[in-house]
Amino acid sequence: MSEVAAADVAAWKARMPRAFGPTAAGRRRRWLGAVAFVVWLAALLWWFDFSPLRLWNGLSGLLVILRQMVPPSPGEHWDMILWGLCESVAMAFLGSTIAVLVAFPLGFLGANNVVVNALAHFSIRRWFDLFRGMDQLIWALAFVRAVGLGPLAGVLAIAAAEIAVLAKLFAEAIENADSRQTEAITAVGGRRILAIRFGLLPQVFPVMLAQYLYQIESNTRSASILGVVGAGGIGLQIAERIKVRYWDEVLFIILLILVMVAVIDTISAMVRRRIIGA
Amino acid sequence: MDGVWGDAPAGRGQRPRLAVTVASAELAFRARSLARRRATFGYGSVVLVLLAVSAVVSEVYPRSLIDGLPRVGEYFYKLLPTLQADALFAGTKTKGSFAYWMYRLDAWAWLLFETSQIAALATLMGAGLAGLACFPAAANLAPNRAVYLVCRRTLELFRTVPDIVYALILVWAFGVGPMAGIFAIALHTVGALGKLFAEVVENADMRPWEGVRAAGGNWVQAVRFAIVPQVAPNFLSYVLLRFEINVRGATVIGFVGAGGIGQELYVVISRNYYEEIGAIILLIVLVVAAIDLVSERLRNAVVGRE
Numbered sequence: 001m002s003e004v005a006a007a008d009v010a011a012w013k014a015r016m017p018r019a020f021g022p023t024a025a026g027r028r029r030r031w032l033g034a035v036a037f038v039v040w041l042a043a044l045l046w047w048f049d050f051s052p053l054r055l056w057n058g059l060s061g062l063l064v065i066l067r068q069m070v071p072p073s074p075g076e077h078w079d080m081i082l083w084g085l086c087e088s089v090a091m092a093f094l095g096s097t098i099a100v101l102v103a104f105p106l107g108f109l110g111a112n113n114v115v116v117n118a119l120a121h122f123s124i125r126r127w128f129d130l131f132r133g134m135d136q137l138i139w140a141l142a143f144v145r146a147v148g149l150g151p152l153a154g155v156l157a158i159a160a161a162e163i164a165v166l167a168k169l170f171a172e173a174i175e176n177a178d179s180r181q182t183e184a185i186t187a188v189g190g191r192r193i194l195a196i197r198f199g200l201l202p203q204v205f206p207v208m209l210a211q212y213l214y215q216i217e218s219n220t221r222s223a224s225i226l227g228v229v230g231a232g233g234i235g236l237q238i239a240e241r242i243k244v245r246y247w248d249e250v251l252f253i254i255l256l257i258l259v260m261v262a263v264i265d266t267i268s269a270m271v272r273r274r275i276i277g278a
Numbered sequence: 279m280d281g282v283w284g285d286a287p288a289g290r291g292q293r294p295r296l297a298v299t300v301a302s303a304e305l306a307f308r309a310r311s312l313a314r315r316r317a318t319f320g321y322g323s324v325v326l327v328l329l330a331v332s333a334v335v336s337e338v339y340p341r342s343l344i345d346g347l348p349r350v351g352e353y354f355y356k357l358l359p360t361l362q363a364d365a366l367f368a369g370t371k372t373k374g375s376f377a378y379w380m381y382r383l384d385a386w387a388w389l390l391f392e393t394s395q396i397a398a399l400a401t402l403m404g405a406g407l408a409g410l411a412c413f414p415a416a417a418n419l420a421p422n423r424a425v426y427l428v429c430r431r432t433l434e435l436f437r438t439v440p441d442i443v444y445a446l447i448l449v450w451a452f453g454v455g456p457m458a459g460i461f462a463i464a465l466h467t468v469g470a471l472g473k474l475f476a477e478v479v480e481n482a483d484m485r486p487w488e489g490v491r492a493a494g495g496n497w498v499q500a501v502r503f504a505i506v507p508q509v510a511p512n513f514l515s516y517v518l519l520r521f522e523i524n525v526r527g528a529t530v531i532g533f534v535g536a537g538g539i540g541q542e543l544y545v546v547i548s549r550n551y552y553e554e555i556g557a558i559i560l561l562i563v564l565v566v567a568a569i570d571l572v573s574e575r576l577r578n579a580v581v582g583r584e
Binding site: 065089094133137141150224225229238 | 398
């Protein structure tokens with residue numbers, strides 16, 4: 001009986017080797033993969049100098065900093081901190097608005113149902129991709145050099161960095177719009193611009209509005225750090241206090257940023273519910 | 279209700295009624311569009327006032343714009359290399375060639391590689407911690423509500439502080455160099471990925487879980503054998519997405535001294551080496567785009583295999 005079963009098992013094993021666990025080749029591949037991973041990890045840790053001593057020193061240094069952070073304190077210049085927060089929110093709002101206004105026509109340019117030429121469509125889209133690769137802080141640093149320190153550089157950086165992102169999203173929204181509504185306008189004799197206004201725009205407008213609100217939220221977060229490179233806002237305050245190691249004030253500012261982000265998120269959610277109903 | 283148009287031909291007496299109906303409908307329509315226009319006008323003026331206030335707060339006056347924008351154009355124009363068509367492919371010594379423009383390509387390429395490895399290691403660390411923290415932070419697996427709330431709030435805390443702020447602090451603790459940058463990006467990644475992971479876990483099918491628990495498996499075993507196989511592809515896809523984001527982050531983390539190409543970029547920008555700025559930015563954009571492309575392919579493959 002058991003011999004029959006053993007023969008059965010052998011027969012099934014021959015027919016479906018994968019059902020009995022990984023094959024020899026598969027096991028070898030996994031093993032090689034694991035070894036390669038460990039070697040890569042070890043090489044990186046060695047390259048970046050992750051010695052136990054350095055880790056220990058760093059962690060104890062961090063502990064000292066954390067201990068000096070509590071209790072958080074507003075310090076003497078709390079008025080400047082509050083002004084920095086206002087500046088950050090203003091920069092985010094203005095930058096997002098400029099980005100949306102510029103990205104709006106660009107989105108139509110990048111949509112393949114508006115600009116039908118494949119080569120033009122492809123090259124416009126690649127331009128969007130190219131500009132998306134640049135982080136907001138790089139823009140901020142460049143604008144600080146161009147227009148000087150201050151929130152103006154921050155506004156321009158937010159706008160410049162988000163234009164390409166928004167243009168791509170808008171273009172995708174326009175491409176996903178239902179073409180029958182524009183066809184209907186054309187069929188009753190509407191010109192192309194009218195077809196876009198009454199056939200396309202009503203479909204994509206809610207998407208654009210949602211994106212606008214989301215941009216305000218996300219840019220409030222990023223506007224809080226642009227000051228690190230001198231582009232205005234609360235980031236400048238935090239960077240200055242870190243330089244002179246006023247850790248209790250640093251924690252206070254971080255907590256204020258958390259509150260600010262939460263407040264902006266709540267307002268944005270309210271507006272979204274009110275206008276889009278979602 | 280027969281519909282307004284349906285009973286129109288029934289008799290002469292009906293016609294005035296139809297006209298009245300149409301007229302009242304027209305009136306209602308006008309009233310509604312007037313109300314809508316008023317609402318649009320109201321909201322629009324609120325937005326405009328807010329914009330004006332923001333412009334004042336952030337010092338965006340017409341005057342500063344008129345002064346500033348030409349300088350922006352001038353600055354970005356200076357970043358463009360002076361290439362000469364006849365010498366494009368000449369050696370590093372000839373002005374106007376690609377090689378002259380990218381004369382430090384070897385150093386920059388190495389720094390870009392370092393940047394990508396900073397991002398990779400940070401993503402790995404962050405994903406590892408997030409992968410541990412996400413199970414108690416999922417509402418369907420958390421042993422009790424207190425554990426769930428504590429884990430969720432902690433992840434949120436990690437997520438809300440931007441990685442550059444972590445970097446500023448950690449540079450003090452760990453010294454200037456890639457280590458501070460790696461930990462900074464990893465800390466932010468824990469929060470960002472932990473939330474996404476927890477949401478994936480919450481959407482997992484609970485029947486395998488019940489099966490393992492019924493067969494006597496403990497919590498850890500149930501997570502390992504019932505949940506992990508279900509969520510692994512989505513986890514991997516999110517990790518790759520985060521890696522793309524972290525590569526972008528790692529390019530600027532050097533601005534505060536935390537390693538990578540950002541440190542070099544910061545130096546050339548503050549010294550106004552215009553053509554080098556242009557070259558480095560171009561290289562960053564190309565590398566970021568290439569990594570995005572590969573990662574996107576991998577992501578599609580991972581989720582498609584599910």
